[in-house]
Structure formats: structure tokens, C-alpha cells
Amino acid sequence: MATMFSTQAAATAEIVSYDPATGEEIGRAPIAPAAEVRRAVARAREAQGEWAARSFAERGRVALRAREIVLAEMDQIASLISRESGKPVAEALAMELVPTLDLMRYFAHSAGRLLKPEKLDLGQYNLMGRSSEIVYRPLGVIGIISPWNFPWAIPLGEVVMALMAGNGVVLKPSELTPLTGLKLGEVFARAGLPEGLFVVVTGAGPTGAALVEAGVDKIMFTGSVTTGRCVAEAAARQLIPCVLELGGKDPMLVLEDADLEAAARAAVWGAFANSGQACASVERCYVHESIAAKFTARVVEITRQLKQDVGTREGTDVGAMSSERQLCIVEDHVRDAVGRGAQVLIGGGRGAAGQLFHQPTVLAGVDHSMAVMREETFGPVLPLMTFETEDEAIRLANDSPY
Structure with missing residues (x-):
């Protein structure tokens, strides 16, 4: 550093x-x-x-x-x-x-x-x-x-x-x-x-x-x-x-009858606004398996359109992280998830705009053995996990120390 x-x-x-x-x-x-x-x-x-x-x-x-x-x-x-x-x-x-x-x-x-x-x-x-x-x-x-x-x-x-x-x-x-x-x-x-x-x-x-x-x-x-x-x-x-x-690990649930466009845009905004550094950020997203493929594709497409740059430059959508310490936590969570079998759909590492930038990152194939699904990430990472029933979704959302 x-x-x-x-x-x-x-x-x-x-x-x-x-x-x-x-x-x-x-x-x-x-x-x-x-x-x-x-x-x-x-x-x-x-x-x-x-x-x-x-x-x-x-x-x-x-x-x-x-x-x-x-x-x-x-x-x-x-x-x-x-x-x-x-x-x-x-x-x-x-x-x-x-x-x-x-x-x-x-x-x-x-x-x-x-x-x-x-x-x-x-x-x-x-x-x-x-x-x-x-x-x-x-x-x-x-x-x-x-x-x-x-x-x-x-x-x-x-x-x-x-x-x-x-x-x-x-x-x-x-x-x-x-x-x-x-x-x-x-x-x-x-x-x-x-x-x-x-x-x-x-x-x-x-x-x-x-x-x-x-x-x-x-x-x-x-x-x-x-x-x-x-x-x-x-x-x-x-x-x-x-x-x-204090901290949190806020879940977002996307049910099978959801408006996919509205839900995808809400997930992207909720996960990446302020580079994910908000106590009310979407830290984990559970999607019904019947719509997961379409939802995921749209989330990735919207994320790809985001412009990451210095915050004072016109047109910037996602800025820098606030500290090296917080950036390292984000990197550790992504590294742990990938090591346990998660797939990086977009992003995954430091951004090209400067030293304290982390790319908006979407993960699939995650589960609750991973830190990114249990500990507060407080960064621009959106992990997507599927569920079969609403009862399962509620159980997963509540399976958190927060």
C-alpha cells in the first residue's frame, strides 16, 4: 500500500x-x-x-x-x-x-x-x-x-x-x-x-x-x-x-413474478451506489430459479454499462472506494468466493481508473459457506444465489448474524 x-x-x-x-x-x-x-x-x-x-x-x-x-x-x-x-x-x-x-x-x-x-x-x-x-x-x-x-x-x-x-x-x-x-x-x-x-x-x-x-x-x-x-x-x-x-448484510429477494427490468436495475443500484459502501446496500441477492438466467443476464448487461471513474468527472456512475483497508476486505471476499467455486460474471478486481477502485462485480454460484454471503462486504459486489420456494428464500435471508 x-x-x-x-x-x-x-x-x-x-x-x-x-x-x-x-x-x-x-x-x-x-x-x-x-x-x-x-x-x-x-x-x-x-x-x-x-x-x-x-x-x-x-x-x-x-x-x-x-x-x-x-x-x-x-x-x-x-x-x-x-x-x-x-x-x-x-x-x-x-x-x-x-x-x-x-x-x-x-x-x-x-x-x-x-x-x-x-x-x-x-x-x-x-x-x-x-x-x-x-x-x-x-x-x-x-x-x-x-x-x-x-x-x-x-x-x-x-x-x-x-x-x-x-x-x-x-x-x-x-x-x-x-x-x-x-x-x-x-x-x-x-x-x-x-x-x-x-x-x-x-x-x-x-x-x-x-x-x-x-x-x-x-x-x-x-x-x-x-x-x-x-x-x-x-x-x-x-x-x-x-x-x-452499525453493520448489516442486507438481502434482496427476487420472486418469480417480479418485474425483471425493475428488479435488475434496483439490484444494480442497491449494490453499487456509493461503491457499495452503505449500511443499506444490497449485499446478497436471492433469485427464484425460474427467472434466474434472465435476471442475471440483465444485471450483468446493466453493470457493463456503468462508467467507473474519478468522482469529480462528469458522467461517473461508480467512484473510488474510500480506503485501502476497505478495498482489501472486498478483495478478500471475492477471492474467498472464487476459491470456493463462485464464478465472476463481470468485474472481479481492481479498476483501471486508479489505485482505490474496485470494479462493480457480479458473482454467481455462491453459497453460505462463503464470506461474501455472511460477512459485511461493504463494497461493489453483488452475489446472486437461487432458491426454489419463498420459504427457502426467507430462510436464506434470515441466515445471517446481522
């Missing part, structure tokens, strides 16, 4: 952000030590009280100003997301920016209604002059540890919801996409958010671990199962709630 793809500078306390498609350095961000993370949480807590005292309408106006900034700079932000994550600019726009613009407007206008007090029916106790209601109060400071595969959409949604509920926020973006996280903080600062209320701390695993231990009131984590367990254990020691969005 070339040293140019290392995410941390050797001689300085900085993260170096590289474009995974070209290997070019994009920029640098400081590595926040534990003491700095604690100071960030303290700053957010100091600012949070005044923010919580504001009305939902006042908070919403800040969120909407941030939305206007994003609208005005969509192309620049999409380019930054593409360069840091490797995904095509069109995907950055369609899957990260546009959905979050809707989210910002929705919560800016709806948070007050969603969080208004709820009266509870006490039955006969109502006749005794008693009443009860659920009242929603801000928790305090929310810690967010966000992933590299959707470096804008995932943290932005969590940040907006936390702020609209009256909380302060400290965000630790992935070490692979720190500049996107810093851009998020810049947008809200320019929108007039009180200083210190939303702080972005950059760094690798130790910075995230420090955030969990820094006195936050809740942790939001998106990432691997292994790291999620560590976060859950640390949150339990602090007696704070945590929300974990």
Missing part, C-alpha cells in the same frame, strides 16, 4: 485528507487530544443553556439560514464530499445534499409540534383532578461520531435534530473525511449559531474514544460492529444513552 494513502501525518499532530481516487492531498486537520475534547464539551455545555431557552421558532431560523448557505454552495460542498469520500458528485448531490435540505426544512418547521408536551389519559384518576403529561427537555450536550461513507448526510441530520431539541453538539467526523465535518461546522457558524454550541473535533479513534468519556449526555455513533461494541461499553460505564447504527 502506498504511503500517500496514510490518513495521519507521521511527524505532526494532523490528519491528512487525501482524495482516494487520485491520491492527491486535499487538506489537513488537527488531531484533537483528550483535553481538547473535554474543553469542547465544556464550551458546548456553557452555550447550551441560553440556546435551550430560545423558542423553537428562533432555533428554526438558524437552521433555515444554514440551509440557505448550503443551497448557495451546493456544488462546492458536493465536490468536497466527492474528493474526500471518492463518490461521484452526482451521488453527493442526490444522496447527501438534497435529502438533508429537506430534513433541515422539516425539523426547522416541525420540531415544536413533534416535541410539544403530551397529555396522558389517567382513566378514572382524571375524575379526581389528577393529570399527567410527558414533557420533552433537552438532554444537554450530544456527542456524535460520524462515518466516512456519508460524511455530510449522517452527521448533518443528527446535528440538526439535536440543535432543534435545544442541545449542544460536539461532532467527531471520520478521520477519512475531516474536512467535510469541518465544513459542516463552518456552515452553522456562519448561520449565526451561538459560539461554542456546536464544536467539531477532528482526529482518529482516540479522539472518538475521548468524546465518549468527556462528559456528554448522549452518544450517536455510526460505524462498524466492533467499534460500536466499544462505544456501547464506554457509554454504559458513563451511564449515558447511546444510539448505534
Whole structure:
């Protein structure tokens, strides 16, 4: 592996952000030590009280100003997301920016209604002059540890919801996409958010671990199962709630009466969007044996039409993988499958566009002895397996540790 793809500078306390498609350095961000993370949480807590005292309408106006900034700079932000994550600019726009613009407007206008007090029916106790209601109060400071595969959409949604509920926020973006996280903080600062209320701390695993231990009131984590367990254990020691969005091995079932064209296009999009690096990607596909031949042929034909290239180039359908580490996992899964008898129908190896590209790959002849059918691949691989009955398909879909 070339040293140019290392995410941390050797001689300085900085993260170096590289474009995974070209290997070019994009920029640098400081590595926040534990003491700095604690100071960030303290700053957010100091600012949070005044923010919580504001009305939902006042908070919403800040969120909407941030939305206007994003609208005005969509192309620049999409380019930054593409360069840091490797995904095509069109995907950055369609899957990260546009959905979050809707989210910002929705919560800016709806948070007050969603969080208004709820009266509870006490039955006969109502006749005794008693009443009860659920009242929603801000928790305090929310810690967010966000992933590299959707470096804008995932943290932005969590940040907006936390702020609209009256909380302060400290965000630790992935070490692979720190500049996107810093851009998020810049947008809200320019929108007039009180200083210190939303702080972005950059760094690798130790910075995230420090955030969990820094006195936050809740942790939001998106990432691997292994790291999620560590976060859950640390949150339990602090007696704070945590929300974990971890890995998966999502199945797609294609029944014998399916619209083959729609199903084939859905399978290709579901498997190869964001180079398969999504927790909701189609990681395995089960097809009824009576339609398997036609379905498979169409999937291969559509896959062959995809253009793989640098994400910032016009017309790119599939971009680069985000890291060498993830690319190696994909290669291992394909190698294991082929070694156990699977056939590569298209793709199967690294792409010609650059070092961190893996070709969109379709496999046949797979079974559940193979890692590609049991472990999370998180890459552009679509394994196809046939079934005879719907009961068998459901059994196979549920035969997973996820």
C-alpha cells in the first residue's frame, strides 16, 4: 500500500485528507487530544443553556439560514464530499445534499409540534383532578461520531435534530473525511449559531474514544460492529444513552413474478451506489430459479454499462472506494468466493481508473459457506444465489448474524 494513502501525518499532530481516487492531498486537520475534547464539551455545555431557552421558532431560523448557505454552495460542498469520500458528485448531490435540505426544512418547521408536551389519559384518576403529561427537555450536550461513507448526510441530520431539541453538539467526523465535518461546522457558524454550541473535533479513534468519556449526555455513533461494541461499553460505564447504527448484510429477494427490468436495475443500484459502501446496500441477492438466467443476464448487461471513474468527472456512475483497508476486505471476499467455486460474471478486481477502485462485480454460484454471503462486504459486489420456494428464500435471508 502506498504511503500517500496514510490518513495521519507521521511527524505532526494532523490528519491528512487525501482524495482516494487520485491520491492527491486535499487538506489537513488537527488531531484533537483528550483535553481538547473535554474543553469542547465544556464550551458546548456553557452555550447550551441560553440556546435551550430560545423558542423553537428562533432555533428554526438558524437552521433555515444554514440551509440557505448550503443551497448557495451546493456544488462546492458536493465536490468536497466527492474528493474526500471518492463518490461521484452526482451521488453527493442526490444522496447527501438534497435529502438533508429537506430534513433541515422539516425539523426547522416541525420540531415544536413533534416535541410539544403530551397529555396522558389517567382513566378514572382524571375524575379526581389528577393529570399527567410527558414533557420533552433537552438532554444537554450530544456527542456524535460520524462515518466516512456519508460524511455530510449522517452527521448533518443528527446535528440538526439535536440543535432543534435545544442541545449542544460536539461532532467527531471520520478521520477519512475531516474536512467535510469541518465544513459542516463552518456552515452553522456562519448561520449565526451561538459560539461554542456546536464544536467539531477532528482526529482518529482516540479522539472518538475521548468524546465518549468527556462528559456528554448522549452518544450517536455510526460505524462498524466492533467499534460500536466499544462505544456501547464506554457509554454504559458513563451511564449515558447511546444510539448505534452499525453493520448489516442486507438481502434482496427476487420472486418469480417480479418485474425483471425493475428488479435488475434496483439490484444494480442497491449494490453499487456509493461503491457499495452503505449500511443499506444490497449485499446478497436471492433469485427464484425460474427467472434466474434472465435476471442475471440483465444485471450483468446493466453493470457493463456503468462508467467507473474519478468522482469529480462528469458522467461517473461508480467512484473510488474510500480506503485501502476497505478495498482489501472486498478483495478478500471475492477471492474467498472464487476459491470456493463462485464464478465472476463481470468485474472481479481492481479498476483501471486508479489505485482505490474496485470494479462493480457480479458473482454467481455462491453459497453460505462463503464470506461474501455472511460477512459485511461493504463494497461493489453483488452475489446472486437461487432458491426454489419463498420459504427457502426467507430462510436464506434470515441466515445471517446481522
